[in-house]
Amino acid sequence: MTPPLHIQRGAEHLCRMGPRGLAEFLHDLGERTGTVAEIADMLAEWRRLDPALLGAVLAQFAGARQFPPSIQPVERAA
Numbered sequence: 001m002t003p004p005l006h007i008q009r010g011a012e013h014l015c016r017m018g019p020r021g022l023a024e025f026l027h028d029l030g031e032r033t034g035t036v037a038e039i040a041d042m043l044a045e046w047r048r049l050d051p052a053l054l055g056a057v058l059a060q061f062a063g064a065r066q067f068p069p070s071i072q073p074v075e076r077a078a
Helices: 005-033 036-046 051-061
Strands: none
Touching: 005 036
16 A cells, blocks of 8 residues: 555655654654654664665555655746
């Protein structure tokens, strides 16, 4: 299942914030929802994934486009 676009854009922003920003977000999310342990377990599962392999698999489903696609601003037509 592909995440909704607003989730993908939020993830892009978190990635630009670096590992510490992502860690703070995940911790805050876990604290607010009472799921800190579950998030830690999922992180342990995802650590087993090779980022290059994940990118290659996702590219097969995205027509070799970047995941997630970057936003390209365009000027409004007059």
